[in-house]
Amino acid sequence: MKQLKEILRLSITLAQAEFKLKNEGSYLGILWYLLNPLLMFSLLLFIFSQQLGKNIEHYPLYLLFGIILFNLFRIVTTESTRVIYEHRLLIKSTKFPIEALVGALIFKALFSHIFEIIVFVFTLWVFHIPIVNIIFYLPILLCLTLFLYGFALVLASLTIYFMDLENIWAFMVQVLWFLTPIFYAAELNSHIFFVNLFNPMYYFITLGRQIIIYTSHPSTWLLAGMLGYTILMLFVGQLIFSRLKQKFSELM
Amino acid sequence: MKRIVVENLSKKFYIGSNQRGQFLSKALCAISGRAQTKELWALVDVSFSVLAGEMIGIIGKNGAGKSTLLSVIAGIYERSGGTLTVNGKVISVIGLVNGLRDRLTMRDNIYLCCALFGLSRRTTNERFDSIVELTELTEYTETKLYQFSAGMKARLVFSMAIHCDPEILLFDEIIANLDIDFVERGKKTLSDLRKKGVTILSVSHIPSIMHDCNRILWLHEGRLIEEGPSEEIIKRYWKEHA
Numbered sequence A: 001m002k003q004l005k006e007i008l009r010l011s012i013t014l015a016q017a018e019f020k021l022k023n024e025g026s027y028l029g030i031l032w033y034l035l036n037p038l039l040m041f042s043l044l045l046f047i048f049s050q051q052l053g054k055n056i057e058h059y060p061l062y063l064l065f066g067i068i069l070f071n072l073f074r075i076v077t078t079e080s081t082r083v084i085y086e087h088r089l090l091i092k093s094t095k096f097p098i099e100a101l102v103g104a105l106i107f108k109a110l111f112s113h114i115f116e117i118i119v120f121v122f123t124l125w126v127f128h129i130p131i132v133n134i135i136f137y138l139p140i141l142l143c144l145t146l147f148l149y150g151f152a153l154v155l156a157s158l159t160i161y162f163m164d165l166e167n168i169w170a171f172m173v174q175v176l177w178f179l180t181p182i183f184y185a186a187e188l189n190s191h192i193f194f195v196n197l198f199n200p201m202y203y204f205i206t207l208g209r210q211i212i213i214y215t216s217h218p219s220t221w222l223l224a225g226m227l228g229y230t231i232l233m234l235f236v237g238q239l240i241f242s243r244l245k246q247k248f249s250e251l252m
Numbered sequence B: 001m002k003r004i005v006v007e008n009l010s011k012k013f014y015i016g017s018n019q020r021g022q023f024l025s026k027a028l029c030a031i032s033g034r035a036q037t038k039e040l041w042a043l044v045d046v047s048f049s050v051l052a053g054e055m056i057g058i059i060g061k062n063g064a065g066k067s068t069l070l071s072v073i074a075g076i077y078e079r080s081g082g083t084l085t086v087n088g089k090v091i092s093v094i095g096l097v098n099g100l101r102d103r104l105t106m107r108d109n110i111y112l113c114c115a116l117f118g119l120s121r122r123t124t125n126e127r128f129d130s131i132v133e134l135t136e137l138t139e140y141t142e143t144k145l146y147q148f149s150a151g152m153k154a155r156l157v158f159s160m161a162i163h164c165d166p167e168i169l170l171f172d173e174i175i176a177n178l179d180i181d182f183v184e185r186g187k188k189t190l191s192d193l194r195k196k197g198v199t200i201l202s203v204s205h206i207p208s209i210m211h212d213c214n215r216i217l218w219l220h221e222g223r224l225i226e227e228g229p230s231e232e233i234i235k236r237y238w239k240e241h242a
Helices: A003-020 A031-048 A057-084 A088-093 A099-126 A131-161 A166-180 A192-196 A201-215 A220-251 B025-032 B067-076 B107-117 B121-135 B150-162 B181-197 B207-209 B229-241
Strands: B002-015 B039-052 B055-059 B081-085 B092-095 B168-172 B200-201 B217-219 B223-229
Touching: A003 A099, A003 B107, A031 A057, A031 A099, A057 A088, A057 A099, A057 A131, A057 A166, A057 A201, A088 A220, A099 A220, A131 A166, A131 A201, A131 A220, A166 A192, A201 A220, B002 B067, B002 B200, B039 B067, B039 B081, B039 B200, B055 B067, B055 B081, B055 B207, B055 B229, B067 B081, B067 B092, B067 B168, B067 B200, B067 B217, B092 B150, B107 B121, B107 B150, B121 B150, B150 B168, B150 B181, B181 B200, B181 B207, B207 B229, B217 B229, B223 B229
Parallel strands: B039 B223, B055 B200, B055 B217, B092 B168, B168 B200
Antiparallel strands: B002 B039, B002 B081, B217 B223
């Protein structure tokens, strides 16, 4: 518990430092964080709203929510493949809980995610959907954060042993982007639906849409999937990272 | 009270290593039968112990294993053999000057490094002025570190390390970048810390620092070849390398 508190405290300090570094000399600041998902949203809405989104209720909200969640996943996982190597001088000079570097990455990504969620809440209001529903996003975000932490621990540690993973993962994220029902719907019993049962992001995105956009009760199997993947990834991430981190300083 | 007890400590590295390699190069090595790695023993059967309040100097040529020894004691490297007992909070500044964030200000770096050394933000707030005061760089707190000289960075690292409640301090050549005036003041600070029971291990070749040590460890090709009073060992060391 004490170590967890230490990791959390250090993660926040590191995230603050990283945030300052990232925004150094930037005039538009946080607007840059919104630009990418909003441009993607506008483009996909323009292209797909008349075809793929034709039969999806509140398609703009459906699309925006998918983009925002996947964007968080993309940022955390791709940056996690570089985070250890980028801090190698620090790792080699003093002992500290290295997990905090991954924690800082998550906090930094969550900060920009909050602004994206604010835009999403505004869109909910435009579509006359009760914005109070966003409260139900908090437990989903908590699970997603823990899931991403575990996932990032795995990627961060394995990339130190296999440099190729950085490039492989960049490609894999692209594949997952098309595989996840972000701009289309995965009909039950379709091929894409069965494939997505093995895609953790499917559970987070679908559950969020179900509760927030369509104000319906969450499906038990989606809840179970989300919790299952969260616990599994947290456990696997901790296990792999704690086994491999001892050698990080020697391999860089 | 013994702060550090080292018995038959060994550390092995793999050089020319492909451990952090690409799949293709690993596969080619496996197919061709070419050895991927070669063993290098950086430390071999090193044994010594250090009491609370002692200051130990470590000397030796480049590649003798001085920094590796500090890194193993700090817990940065895993040992390959032997036993190591460390009693107390270790603050290591092994090349930390390179680990500072050049694009951040001195203030930001203080908060960041103190957090790495285990200090809470509130405690860092309380000690901030004292840290800056010791560096004598009070007018540069909002200056980014890329505008600092190596000596200014060394002062900063030195000051942060001693303000983070160390029980064992590990320095690696940091003092080499400090000017004579600051070294003298630094020696006084270290002397005060020793009186409080802080143990100091320092890799350095500066005679005035080495003379202040209780003992000197002389490493050569990973082995501890001499250990004894500073005057005696330094004399022999310089004689051999004259």
